[in-house]
Amino acid sequence: MATTDSCLTDYGCYTHWWMALPALPAQRDVLDWWATPDGRCTPYRRLKRLWFDYTRLLRPADNPGRPHEFARPTHSTQMIPRAWENLVLLHPSQWLPRLLSAASLPCPTVDDCCWSYEFEAMVGRTARYKQADVTIHARGSDGDMLVIVEAKRPGDKLKENCDLPDTDPLSYLDLDAFRSFDRRFLIYLVDDGYVPVVRSKVRGSAGRWGIVTWLQLLNLQTELVRAAFPSAFAEFAAAVITDCHRGLGRGRSDGAPSGPRFDAQGLALLADSSLPSHAKSYVAGSLQYLAFRRGVRPDSLAFGYLATEPSFQDVHRTPAGARQLTSERRSALWRLPPRARSQPFLPVGMSRPEAGRHA
Numbered sequence: 001m002a003t004t005d006s007c008l009t010d011y012g013c014y015t016h017w018w019m020a021l022p023a024l025p026a027q028r029d030v031l032d033w034w035a036t037p038d039g040r041c042t043p044y045r046r047l048k049r050l051w052f053d054y055t056r057l058l059r060p061a062d063n064p065g066r067p068h069e070f071a072r073p074t075h076s077t078q079m080i081p082r083a084w085e086n087l088v089l090l091h092p093s094q095w096l097p098r099l100l101s102a103a104s105l106p107c108p109t110v111d112d113c114c115w116s117y118e119f120e121a122m123v124g125r126t127a128r129y130k131q132a133d134v135t136i137h138a139r140g141s142d143g144d145m146l147v148i149v150e151a152k153r154p155g156d157k158l159k160e161n162c163d164l165p166d167t168d169p170l171s172y173l174d175l176d177a178f179r180s181f182d183r184r185f186l187i188y189l190v191d192d193g194y195v196p197v198v199r200s201k202v203r204g205s206a207g208r209w210g211i212v213t214w215l216q217l218l219n220l221q222t223e224l225v226r227a228a229f230p231s232a233f234a235e236f237a238a239a240v241i242t243d244c245h246r247g248l249g250r251g252r253s254d255g256a257p258s259g260p261r262f263d264a265q266g267l268a269l270l271a272d273s274s275l276p277s278h279a280k281s282y283v284a285g286s287l288q289y290l291a292f293r294r295g296v297r298p299d300s301l302a303f304g305y306l307a308t309e310p311s312f313q314d315v316h317r318t319p320a321g322a323r324q325l326t327s328e329r330r331s332a333l334w335r336l337p338p339r340a341r342s343q344p345f346l347p348v349g350m351s352r353p354e355a356g357r358h359a
């Protein structure tokens with residue numbers, strides 16, 4: 001194991017993107033576990049959209065070790081996906097209706113969904129744009145739906161005095177990129193103490209927006225994981241998920257789960273042949289994540305490809321012609337493929353022919 005100095009930069013930031021969260025894709029080209037190979041965005045690409053963004057490097061501009069937003073544990077660019085990506089453990093039919101219900105929004109059936117972070121939607125032919133923290137394209141038996149999440153860390157405020165204020169839901173819901181969806185909803189994801197402010201400042205579009213607190217999201221994730229998995233994995237994952245929500249309000253841990261007993265529990269889960277592969281990937285990513293949280297570098301990384309991933313210094317040094325283009329922000333990574341290629345969710349262990357016999 002190495003010391004903290006080898007894990008962090010002089011600015012107290014991580015050196016690589018894969019240190020920042022436990023829900024890591026096991027390979028660059030792997031899809032979310034419920035998805036079919038239909039051309040949709042991979043988890044790796046939706047995360048790379050953030051950490052490879054050259055414009056998210058902070059000052060001083062001439063320092064190769066300069067901070068990147070995704071590298072800073074207290075920046076929303078890291079905090080939001082660190083907490084949100086834990087949903088990869090669950091099928092969309094399990095968590096999305098409950099999230100909408102928490103926001104007092106309609107709760108249709110959900111068979112599938114895809115999401116991305118910081119999608120930049122342009123306003124007509126102007127140079128104006130609005131960035132959505134999370135954009136979700138969901139699909140069920142009664143059609144497609146779009147859910148936009150405007151997330152605020154505790155202490156952050158809704159933008160008001162601008163052309164596209166956060167306090168007007170239509171600033172998001174009526175953007176050109178979203179208008180092809182008949183059903184469009186906006187969720188404000190905020191700390192408990194900011195809920196009264198949101199209620200007092202957001203006007204209009206009744207029935208199309210709602211509020212979910214970070215504590216509700218944390219409870220949703222941990223409760224559904226406990227209901228969906230055996231107790232040993234569920235308690236391990238719940239502790240990690242709670243740590244991922246640190247800095248996001250009440251009910252969060254101040255220190256990472258640690259100790260030989262917790263690590264041994266993780267290693268035992270990796271050896272459990274009955275655990276689904278996506279759950280094992282989460283355990284591997286969690287053990288690595290917790291090591292870096294404690295300031296030590298593991299003897300080996302969770303997944304082989306991580307060793308060849310660029311550092312944030314590499315992002316800084318990327319030649320202008322090879323940098324992620326600004327236009328990438330406007331790529332709709334959240335879009336599902338055409339409906340004909342989507343298939344409904346099947347219970348674990350049931351094949352599609354079996355599903356037909358049970359219909």
